[in-house]
Amino acid sequence: MSIRPLHFSAFVMNTTSHILQGVWRRPEAGQTNFNSLDHWVELAKILERGRFDVIFFADVIGLYGDYGGSYEKYVHSGLQIPSNDPSVIASAIAYNTTDLGIAITSSVIQEHPFNFARKISTLDHASHGRIAWNIVTNALANGARNFGYDELEEHDERYRWADEYVDVAYKLWEGSWDDGALLQDRERGLHGDYAKIHKINHVGTRYRVEGPHLVAPSPQRTPVLFQAGSSPAGRDFAARNAEAQFIITPGPEQARVLIDDTRRRVVAAGREPGDLKFFQGLHFVVGSTEAEAQRKAGELDDAIDLDAMVAHLSGAVGVDFGGYPLDTPLGDIGHTDGVRSIVDWVQQSVSGRAATIRDLGLLQGRNSRVVGTPETIADRLEQWRAAGVDGINVVNATIPGSYAEFVYHVIPVLQDRGLAQREYSPGTTRKKLFGSDLLPERHPAAAYRGAFTPVRA
Amino acid sequence: MSIRPLHFSAFVMNTTSHILQGVWRRPEAGQTNFNSLDHWVELAKILERGRFDVIFFADVIGLYGDYGGSYEKYVHSGLQIPSNDPSVIASAIAYNTTDLGIAITSSVIQEHPFNFARKISTLDHASHGRIAWNIVTNALANGARNFGYDELEEHDERYRWADEYVDVAYKLWEGSWDDGALLQDRERGLHGDYAKIHKINHVGTRYRVEGPHLVAPSPQRTPVLFQAGSSPAGRDFAARNAEAQFIITPGPEQARVLIDDTRRRVVAAGREPGDLKFFQGLHFVVGSTEAEAQRKAGELDDAIDLDAMVAHLSGAVGVDFGGYPLDTPLGDIGHTDGVRSIVDWVQQSVSGRAATIRDLGLLQGRNSRVVGTPETIADRLEQWRAAGVDGINVVNATIPGSYAEFVYHVIPVLQDRGLAQREYSPGTTRKKLFGSDLLPERHPAAAYRGAFTPVRA
Numbered sequence: 001m002s003i004r005p006l007h008f009s010a011f012v013m014n015t016t017s018h019i020l021q022g023v024w025r026r027p028e029a030g031q032t033n034f035n036s037l038d039h040w041v042e043l044a045k046i047l048e049r050g051r052f053d054v055i056f057f058a059d060v061i062g063l064y065g066d067y068g069g070s071y072e073k074y075v076h077s078g079l080q081i082p083s084n085d086p087s088v089i090a091s092a093i094a095y096n097t098t099d100l101g102i103a104i105t106s107s108v109i110q111e112h113p114f115n116f117a118r119k120i121s122t123l124d125h126a127s128h129g130r131i132a133w134n135i136v137t138n139a140l141a142n143g144a145r146n147f148g149y150d151e152l153e154e155h156d157e158r159y160r161w162a163d164e165y166v167d168v169a170y171k172l173w174e175g176s177w178d179d180g181a182l183l184q185d186r187e188r189g190l191h192g193d194y195a196k197i198h199k200i201n202h203v204g205t206r207y208r209v210e211g212p213h214l215v216a217p218s219p220q221r222t223p224v225l226f227q228a229g230s231s232p233a234g235r236d237f238a239a240r241n242a243e244a245q246f247i248i249t250p251g252p253e254q255a256r257v258l259i260d261d262t263r264r265r266v267v268a269a270g271r272e273p274g275d276l277k278f279f280q281g282l283h284f285v286v287g288s289t290e291a292e293a294q295r296k297a298g299e300l301d302d303a304i305d306l307d308a309m310v311a312h313l314s315g316a317v318g319v320d321f322g323g324y325p326l327d328t329p330l331g332d333i334g335h336t337d338g339v340r341s342i343v344d345w346v347q348q349s350v351s352g353r354a355a356t357i358r359d360l361g362l363l364q365g366r367n368s369r370v371v372g373t374p375e376t377i378a379d380r381l382e383q384w385r386a387a388g389v390d391g392i393n394v395v396n397a398t399i400p401g402s403y404a405e406f407v408y409h410v411i412p413v414l415q416d417r418g419l420a421q422r423e424y425s426p427g428t429t430r431k432k433l434f435g436s437d438l439l440p441e442r443h444p445a446a447a448y449r450g451a452f453t454p455v456r457a
Numbered sequence: 458m459s460i461r462p463l464h465f466s467a468f469v470m471n472t473t474s475h476i477l478q479g480v481w482r483r484p485e486a487g488q489t490n491f492n493s494l495d496h497w498v499e500l501a502k503i504l505e506r507g508r509f510d511v512i513f514f515a516d517v518i519g520l521y522g523d524y525g526g527s528y529e530k531y532v533h534s535g536l537q538i539p540s541n542d543p544s545v546i547a548s549a550i551a552y553n554t555t556d557l558g559i560a561i562t563s564s565v566i567q568e569h570p571f572n573f574a575r576k577i578s579t580l581d582h583a584s585h586g587r588i589a590w591n592i593v594t595n596a597l598a599n600g601a602r603n604f605g606y607d608e609l610e611e612h613d614e615r616y617r618w619a620d621e622y623v624d625v626a627y628k629l630w631e632g633s634w635d636d637g638a639l640l641q642d643r644e645r646g647l648h649g650d651y652a653k654i655h656k657i658n659h660v661g662t663r664y665r666v667e668g669p670h671l672v673a674p675s676p677q678r679t680p681v682l683f684q685a686g687s688s689p690a691g692r693d694f695a696a697r698n699a700e701a702q703f704i705i706t707p708g709p710e711q712a713r714v715l716i717d718d719t720r721r722r723v724v725a726a727g728r729e730p731g732d733l734k735f736f737q738g739l740h741f742v743v744g745s746t747e748a749e750a751q752r753k754a755g756e757l758d759d760a761i762d763l764d765a766m767v768a769h770l771s772g773a774v775g776v777d778f779g780g781y782p783l784d785t786p787l788g789d790i791g792h793t794d795g796v797r798s799i800v801d802w803v804q805q806s807v808s809g810r811a812a813t814i815r816d817l818g819l820l821q822g823r824n825s826r827v828v829g830t831p832e833t834i835a836d837r838l839e840q841w842r843a844a845g846v847d848g849i850n851v852v853n854a855t856i857p858g859s860y861a862e863f864v865y866h867v868i869p870v871l872q873d874r875g876l877a878q879r880e881y882s883p884g885t886t887r888k889k890l891f892g893s894d895l896l897p898e899r900h901p902a903a904a905y906r907g908a909f910t911p912v913r914a
Contacts, residue, residue, distance in 0.1 A: 014579070016641070016648055025643045032641045032648075035582035035673070037552045061572075061671070071651070078648030082639070082673040084579040085572075092548035092583070095494045110572050114603045115518075115542075122471070122541040125492035126549070145667035146571045182539070184473070184489045186482045189762065191473055191489075191535030194528070210602035214518070216492070216539040305646070 005421045006381060006414070007391030007433065009054040009103070009279055010047050010403055011246075014086045016078035018058065020283065020365065020397045021312055022305025024078055029398040034084060037092045043400045044093045048100050050407030051421050053432065054132060055093065056226070056246070056393060057086035059105035062143030064315020068322025074315070077308035087119060094127035101429035103132035103226055108161050109147050110138070113168040114209050120223050121173065121215035129219025129428030129437060134226040135241065137162050139316075159233040164204045166241055166445075171200040173222045174439075175448030176213035192216075198452035211452075219428045220437055222445050230258075238276065239265030240444060243434065244391070248281045248368055252387035255280055259388045271442050277433065280384055283395035285371040286405050297371045300397055306361030313364055317342070321357060329354040368395065374413040381419055462878045463838060463871070464848030464890065466511040466560070466736055467504050467860055468703075471543045473535035475515065477740065477822065477854045478769055479762025481535055486855040489535075497546055498553045500857045505557050507864030508878050510889065511589060512550065513683070513703070513850060514543035516562035519600030521772020525779025531772070534765035544576060551584035558886035560589035560683050565618050566604050567595070570625040571666050577680050578630065578672035586676025586885030586894060591683040592698065594619050596773075616690040621661045623698055623902075628657040630679045631896075632905030633670035649673075655909035668909075676885045677894055679902050687715075695733065696722030697901060700891065701848070705738045705825055709844035712737055716845045728899050734890065737841055740852035742828040743862050754828045757854055763818030770821055774799070778814060786811040825852065831870040838876055 016024050016032050024031050033039040047055055060080050067073045074081050090102045102123075106116060124131040137158035138144060144152050153161065181196035200211035227242035229235065238245050239262060249255040255278070263273045285300060287293025306326060314321040319339050324332075330343045331354055346355040349363050370380050381392065396402035414420035428437045439445050473481050473489050481488050490496040504512055517537050524530045531538050547559045559580075563573060581588040594615035595601060601609050610618065638653035657668035684699035686692065695702050696719060706712040712735070720730045742757060744750030763783060771778040776796055778787075787800045788811055803812040806820050827837050838849065853859035871877035885894045896902050 022646070024641075024648070025646050027643070035675075037548060037583045041552065062667075063669070075649040075651045075654055076647055078641070081649070081654075081669075081671065083671045084582065085576045085672075088545055088576050088580050089548050089583055091494060091546050092552040095498065095549040095552065111568060112604055115567050119542045119545050123545050125541065126494045126546055142667060145665070147569055148665045184481075184535070186484070189479070189482050190533055191481070192532040192538070194532045197532055197538075208602070208605045210519075210599060212520070212538075214538065214540045215542075218492075 003382070003385060003418050006385055006389070006419055007054070007277065007279065008050070008052045008420065009056045009391060009393045010043070010052055011056050011058065011281060011393040011395050012043070012399065013058040013080065014084040014089065015080050015082060017080065017308070019312075019395050020300075020304060021077055021079055021308030023300070023303045023397045026303050026398060028401055030401070031396075031399040032078075037089060039399070040089055040093055041096045043403060044097050044100055046400050046404050046407055048097050050403070050411040051424060052100060052407075053391065054101035054103050054429070056103040056132075056134065057105055058134075059083070059086055059107075060140060060143065061107055061110045061138060062140040062146050064312065065141060065318050066320055066322070067311040067314050068320065073308065073311045073322060077305055077311070079308055079312055087123070090123050090131070091126050094123070094130060099130070099424040099432070101130045101132055101224065101432070102127060103134055103224070105134040105136055107136045107138045107143070108158075108165040109143065109149075113165050113207060114172070117169045117172040118214050121213070121218045124218030124220055124223055125215070129430070131220070132224035132226055132244070132429060134228065134246075135162060135166065136228070155231065156233045159237050161206060162237060164206055167204070168200075168202050168207050168209050170222060170445035171202055171448045171451070172209075172211060172213035173217075174445050175451045176200050176211050177217050178450065178453060179217070182216040196453070200452055220430050222439050224430050224433065235262055235265055238262065239271070240269045242276055243430070244277045244279055246279050246281060246393050252383045252389070255384065255389050256387040272440075275434075275440065275443070277390035278388065279391040279393040280368075280389045281393045281395055282368050282370050283397065283402070284377060284406055284410065285369065286377065286409050287373060290373060290376065293371045293373060297369070301362070301365065303397070304361070304365040306358055306365065309361040309364040310357055313342075313360070321360070324357055326356065326358040326361070328357050330356060330360060374410045377410055378413045378417055378419060381414065382417070385419065460839070460842060460875050463842055463846070463876055464510045464734065464736065465507070465877065466513045466848060466850045467500070467509055468513050468515065468738060468850040468852050469500070469856065470515040470537065471541040471546065472537050472539060474537065474765070476769075476852050477757070477761060478534055478536055478765030480757070480760045480854045483760050483855060485858055487858070488853075488856040491541060494546060494549045496856070497550055500860060501550045501554045501557055503857050503861050503864055505554050507860070507868040508881060509557060509864075510848065511558035511560050511886070513560040513589075513591065514562055515591075516540070516543055516564075516593075517597060517600065518564055518567045518595060519597040519603050521769065522598060522775050523777055523779070524768040524771050525777065530765065530768045530779060534762055534768065536765055536769055544580070547580050547588070548583050551580070551587060556587070556881040556889070558587045558589055558681065558889070559584060560591055560681070562591040562593055564593045564595045564600070565615075565622040566600065566606075570622050570664060571629070574626045574629040575671050578670070578675045581675030581677050581680055582672070586887070588677070589681035589683055589701070589886060591685065591703075592619060592623065593685065612688065613690045616694050618663060619694060621663055624661070625657075625659050625664050625666050627679060627902035628659055628905045628908070629666075629668060629670035630674075631902050632908045633657050633668050634674050635907065635910060636674070639673040653910070657909055677887050679896050681886050681890065692719055692722055695719065696728075697726045699733055700887070701734045701736055703736050703738060703850050709840045709846070712841065712846050713844040729897075732891075732897065732900070734847035735845070736848040736850040737825075737846045738850045738852055739825045739827050740854065740859070741834060741863055741867065742826060743834065743866050744830060747830060747833065750828045750830060754826070758819070758822065760854070761818070761822040763815055763822065766818040766821040767814055770799075770817065778817070781814055783815040783818070784813050786813055787817060788812075831867045834867055835870050835874055835876060838871065839874070842876060
């Protein structure tokens with residue numbers, strides 16, 4: 001059996017310090033330039049040199065929860081504050097590239113679906129069909145309070161909200177304009193076919209939207225759909241809707257279990273197993289020898305701000321581990337369920353002593369890290385591929401450094417082994433990933449095709 | 458007294474048929490390519506060749522009201538349907554230009570102010586301070602129904618809504634981050650100064666927004682503020698908030714009256730007369746001789762779709778003039794106040810017979826048209842300048858043709874007379890227009906500077 005190449009995505013954020021906290025302090029770290037279009041265009045061009053499929057923008061719409069009682073640590077470490085809008089820099093990236101997909105995270109809380117659907121369709125036209133949407137609900141209390149809510153919605157309710165949100169968007173993208181509605185016929189003076197452009201008259205729990213969609217069908221109509229939730233509600237949502245899921249598992253075997261489980265849910269939702277691709281998050285430390293790679297990994301450990309790593313996790317899980325010295329035993333902190341499960345996880349990584357805050361930071365910093373020569377990294381990626389992983393979401397230590405290193409040193413070895421594509425296949429991002437511009441008929445969005453076309457007697 | 462140059466703005470929309478309906482059917486009309494970034498980048502580069510100050514994107518968030526009982530005519534004539542999001546193409550324009558301001562229309566109904574303020578700040582960084590915002594309320598019933606409202610808010614209530622909306626945005630742009638809050642200090646490992654980044658805790662009638670703003674202060678902080686409303690509530694809103702007002706008056710003398718009245722309101726609002734600049738909308742038909750210009754004006758008349766011109770006005774004023782033959786006397790249609798005032802206006806333009814629908818369309822098509830050689834056009838613009846107009850918002854018949862013609866043939870003559878700038882002055886759009894990057898202290902937004910900084914004991 002010949003191996004299929006892995007897909008590659010660059011996991012970035014329009015901020016200084018995304019995942020590997022503290023590394024921005026290194027002189028070679030360019031991520032402090034996130035305000036600049038040059039920074040992003042330069043990165044995108046490097047990614048295209050390496051035939052990456054996607055640049056994937058994570059996002060937040062508020063602060064993480066308090067750490068040591070305030071958001072001071074987030075500000076000091078540039079930890080996703082400031083955090084700029086990713087959607088409005090996409091057209092500059094699109095204009096200066098030809099094949100790279102551009103995935104934008106957007107939460108259902110932050111924008112009305114009518115406006116959002118219009119924005120995405122505009123971008124899908126502008127990029128000739130290279131837009132993807134990472135569908136998220138909002139899990140940050142400050143994010144909720146930025147948008148007029150007193151507190152977070154209950155978890156499963158957030159997914160019911162997302163269900164209606166995507167429904168409105170699907171109706172606009174797939175149902176409002178029939179194929180052939182845009183004519184631009186100068187001879188007949190007919191710009192559009194009125195019989196093929198429909199109001200959607202959506203009336204739901206949270207939204208009422210009349211339509212029609214204001215944008216003519218874009219190359220992909222619905223953007224490629226990413227999702228990252230791992231809760232049962234999140235996995236079911238992904239099984240119904242997503243075409244790519246971003247996962248972080250400790251190793252290939254755990255990935256296989258998760259993928260098998262989720263693919264069963266995909267089939268149960270009436271779709272085919274291959275309709276959902278899995279992207280594992282990994283970061284790479286590359287050396288020309290193992291020794292050099294290990295030395296660079298040590299330097300990376302030194303560059304990481306362990307307290308900020310803990311702050312990020314803390315904010316993400318809603319447990320305040322802040323304000324303690326790094327050698328505080330984790331077991332001395334609070335007694336909530338959230339704390340207990342984290343303590344257990346970290347304790348497994350140390351033996352013969354009580355795990356500390358420092359251990360938690362170190363574990364976070366080394367999580368999903370692959371250290372080696374291009375050849376041993378390729379060996380490792382072969383194992384991920386064999387476990388059923390479809391793609392790698394490449395986490396960075398520095399921008400553009402981490403990607404330049406990967407593209408110029410690792411990708412050629414992967415290409416030689418058939419693990420990375422040498423050339424782009426033509427067409428839209430969905431065409432490149434799945435072989436067709438549009439969602440398949442078995443996807444729920446497809447049910448709205450023709451749904452608003454009046455039935456002729 | 459030496460004359461100051463006029464400012465120039467290109468009045469465009471991310472659609473096929475914006476103002477001069479029907480001209481897209483001409484073979485040289487490129488506006489059908491509005492889905493393409495190439496189309497907009499090419500135009501922007503032409504505008505920079507002509508030292509235009511701004512590309513100004515009008516926008517709608519729904520259909521105009523029914524014409525002949527439906528939206529068929531709008532679809533047939535490409536009349537602002539499809540209509541793409543202007544904000545997400547701005548970064549591609551910014552990346553490929555250096556000095557052109559980019560004005561984006563956005564309605565208070567379409568986006569939550571927290572998300573909007575973040576988007577604008579991101580773009581202002583990306584463009585090095587070249588973003589302007591045309592503040593609009595929504596006057597389209599379909600637009601309201603696309604966003605969950607049963608009907609339009611009452612007119613003055615829409616401006617109270619806008620008052621709160623800009624207040625939230627001002628707090629985020631001017632008050633949330635003090636000067637010097639972003640440090641990016643690698644040595645000390647301090648990315649930001651916590652003491653200078655504040656929540657805004659806005660609690661109002663329509664919005665509750667905690668903050669802080671997610672984006673560090675951009676070059677202009679608050680974008681340059683455009684406004685176009687001409688009602689008393691609209692003029693008062695502009696007098697308090699706007700830095701540039703888009704006007705359409707029949708001639709220089711009427712412009713002078715309007716400008717004098719509005720400037721009085723500006724002063725009454727505690728600002729200085731020059732804090733608000735006035736841009737008159739005009740479109741130009743240029744010939745190397747008067748005879749050629751007149752011939753081209755005739756060709757333009759022939760290219761215009763009179764029925765669509767009436768449909769646009771109809772939709773804008775909420776009176777359905779649709780479904781009648783073009784030679785129907787206007788007096789035969791309905792009897793609402795809206796109809797009566799339009800009939801009176803058109804009747805003044807014809808003598809000795811009853812004005813018809815065709816007259817209404819012709820009048821709309823020739824509205825604000827200036828026909829002549831570059832020299833006679835310059836004469837005419839001198840009169841507008843002398844009447845106190847600060848800038849011209851140049852309406853197009855074709856894109857990029859109308860602008861290329863103006864830039865290559867008219868601008869040089871204007872430059873020779875000191876009526877158009879030969880070179881850009883350096884800096885942000887506000888710096889170019891008003892001499893400083895930031896709003897002056899007397900603008901209401903400035904009241905929020907330092908407003909959220911805790912008072913030290």
